[in-house]
Amino acid sequence: MGMARAQETPAKGRRLGRGFWGCAAALAATGLLGSATAAMAAGVGQPVPWQMDLQRPVTEVATEIYNFHHLLNWIMLVIVLFVLGLLIAVVVKFNERANPTPSRTTHNTMLEVAWTIVPVLILVAIAIPSFRVLRTQLSDPKADLMVKVIGHAWYWSYEYPQEVGGFKFDANLLEGDDQVKSGQPKLLATDNEVVVPVNKIVKVQVTAADVMHSWAVPSFGFKIDAIPGRLNQFWFKAEREGTYHGQCSELCGQRHAYMPITIKVVSEQAFQAWTAEAKTKFARTDGGAKFAEAK
CATH class of the missing domain: 1.10.287.90 (Helix Hairpins)
Incomplete structure (x- = not known):
């Protein structure tokens, strides 16, 4: 046996x-x-x-x-x-x-x-x-467009420089019938969208007005903290037109889960048309957005 x-x-x-x-x-x-x-x-x-x-x-x-x-x-x-x-x-x-007879090798x-x-x-x-x-x-390429992002409890506001109109607007979560009519995904749609031109270098300056937030868009490959009293900066160049969504990714308070980000990437012609409309829609009288110096 x-x-x-x-x-x-x-x-x-x-x-x-x-x-x-x-x-x-x-x-x-x-x-x-x-x-x-x-x-x-x-x-x-x-x-x-x-x-x-x-x-x-x-x-x-x-x-x-x-x-x-x-x-x-x-x-x-x-x-x-x-x-x-x-x-x-x-x-x-x-x-x-x-x-049955194991080796006794030690080294x-x-x-x-x-x-x-x-x-x-x-x-x-x-x-x-x-x-x-x-x-x-x-890397720090020369910017074709600057956008300033300010995190609030609990929504985002955006400022565009004087070169494209010097306007500012808030972006809040779309809810209920407004969200359904928009055709955008639930909890990711906003009433106002950030619009940028395709194949252009966009530099984004990020800060916060109250507590720490974090501006993150997965398809763009970034997540950057929005910190009160501090200005962070990054850049991107979207290579494809479309609508891209993100969210605040810093646990910032009661409505942390309801701070979506919507970025619409459009052609240069469509961007020019949008800025012309936005100058009237988001008109302001305080001299426009102020940006930190950037290349």
Whole structure:
């Protein structure tokens, strides 16, 4: 009986090995299919039911973040499959029945060097695209348009410079019948929209009038804090026309969940027409918005 068990052990090991690699292949195929399906389910400018992926990027920064995110997912998948393979190999090859006389090796120079160098190489592979994303985010191109954002408890206000009319308006959550008539998603629609031209560099200066808020639009790839007494700045260049939604992402109080952001990206001609209308609609007499100096 002992000999029979000894003869069966290698066959079982081979079956387990084939089973492992079959499972690994299935997991990889599932990952590919899931990634493709999630990408199809990702909304443009707003979330959609059962969405598993990030919203589709429409700016350079968002595209680099999107690609970096998926690179990290593949790296994690490879590491998980490798560790799983090692665990199964240990269970199959080094259990008491398959290996009754265990090795008493205490040191292996090559192995110790490998498990030091390989993690370093993985970190380098992650660091390079990470620094590339940071470089893009922190670059400071010349602005074609400036917009000032002020967070209030609990709504946003926006100011445009004198060059395009010097007007200011508030953006509040659309609710009830107004939201239904707008055709925009619930809890993400506003009564007034931020309008910017497509393929133009827009610099946004962000601050707050009362407590901390955070202005975030996923499709643009940014989230920037609005802090009382401080002016933060970032830039974006939307490469696709459309309506894009975001929300306050800083826990700012009772109506934190009701501070949506709506940005409408339009052609240059449509933007000129909107600013001409906005000059009258949002007319003001206090000399217009004041902006910090920017390149």
